[in-house]
Amino acid sequence: AQSVSQHNHHVILSEAASLELGCNYSYGGTVNLFWYVQYPGQHLQLLLKYFSGDPLVKGIKGFEAEFIKSKFSFNLRKPSVQWSDTAEYFCAVNPPWANNLFFGTGTRLTVIP
Amino acid sequence: DVKVTQSSRYLVKRTGEKVFLECVQDMDHENMFWYRQDPGLGLRLIYFSYDVKMKEKGDIPEGYSVSREKKERFSLILESASTNQTSMYLCASSIARQEGAFFGQGTRLTVV
Numbered sequence: 001a002q003s004v005s006q007h008n009h010h011v012i013l014s015e016a017a018s019l020e021l022g023c024n025y026s027y028g029g030t031v032n033l034f035w036y037v038q039y040p041g042q043h044l045q046l047l048l049k050y051f052s053g054d055p056l057v058k059g060i061k062g063f064e065a066e067f068i069k070s071k072f073s074f075n076l077r078k079p080s081v082q083w084s085d086t087a088e089y090f091c092a093v094n095p096p097w098a099n100n101l102f103f104g105t106g107t108r109l110t111v112i113p
Numbered sequence: 114d115v116k117v118t119q120s121s122r123y124l125v126k127r128t129g130e131k132v133f134l135e136c137v138q139d140m141d142h143e144n145m146f147w148y149r150q151d152p153g154l155g156l157r158l159i160y161f162s163y164d165v166k167m168k169e170k171g172d173i174p175e176g177y178s179v180s181r182e183k184k185e186r187f188s189l190i191l192e193s194a195s196t197n198q199t200s201m202y203l204c205a206s207s208i209a210r211q212e213g214a215f216f217g218q219g220t221r222l223t224v225v
Contacts, residue, residue, distance in 0.1 A: 009153075032211045044203065044216040051211035090155060094210050099144050099163055100171065101214055103156040 004093050006104035013081050014112050021076040021107050023091030032094040033074040034101065035065055039087045047089075050074065061085070083113045116140070117217035119204050125223045132191040134220050136204030143207075145187035146214060147171075147179065150201040159202075162187055194224045 005024045013019060025031065035047040048059025055067040065076045074091060088108050092101040120135035138145065144163050148156040148171075158171030160179040168179050176198060180188045187206075191198055201221050205214035 004155075006155075032213070034213045036213075036216075043218040044205075046213050046215075049211070049213050092156075092213070094213075099207070099210060100146055100158050100161050101156075102158075103148075105153055105155040 004091055004102050004104040006089075006091055006107050008107045009105070010108045010110070012110045012112065015083055016080050017111075019076070019078040019081045019085070019109070021089055021091075021109070023074045023076065023104060025072050025074070025091075025093045025102075027093055027095040027102075029096040031096065033065075033067060034092040034094070035059065035063070035074075035076050036090045036092060036103075037087045038090065038106075044090065047076070081109070081111050083111045085109060086111045117204055117206055117215050119202075119217040119220050121220050122218060123221050123223075125225060126191075126194050128195060128224055130191075130194045130224075132194050132222065132224075134189040134191075134202055134204075134222070136187045136189070136217055137185050138187075138204075138206040138215070139185065140206065140208070140215075141184065142215075143184075144214075145181065146205040146207075147177075147187065147189045148203045148205065149173070150203055150219070156203065159189065191222075194222075196224050198222065199224045 032051040034049045036044045050057045058064045090106045091104040117138045146161040147159040162168045162181040178190045204217040207214040
């Protein structure tokens, strides 16, 4: 079945460590790609998006993601995490035939001060 | 900023009750969505609407229906609530595929 996979369910890092969260998808064609973040008790917020152009996209709060078409991947990175980055992160894909987003199961990030 | 407002943050309902979850967006978006969020399962699409009175089933429509009588409002209806519908329900709206979706704060529904 077509899907969005986030292999890391829970990641624990110390402050200042580097972060990389994996996202792979299985939809063909031209897809739109997104990372969302959900801070504790808050609504889902868009971190960054990719739909064309430079495959390295920069988002809010120092996050970036790289689209690698050959690997069907859109991994999220941040060079140095902060305690305030503790949240759940969701990768989402919009396939060419759909108006809606398909989400991964999420990765919970805990940053230890 | 786009604002998507869900009428309740928390709801407790009894098994068999008819439940209405309301969502309003203020940006004249064509598309509106209802997702449910469960731990370990991510977000799953229940229904979406691409225009007034138009609706499409998502991945898990069973036990739910929707109503969109006005462009800004999209309602999710649980015809007869069951305990397995205890979940977080998220409403979203979007203007274009490549822009993604904007989410409301969610309604945590508990069915007892």
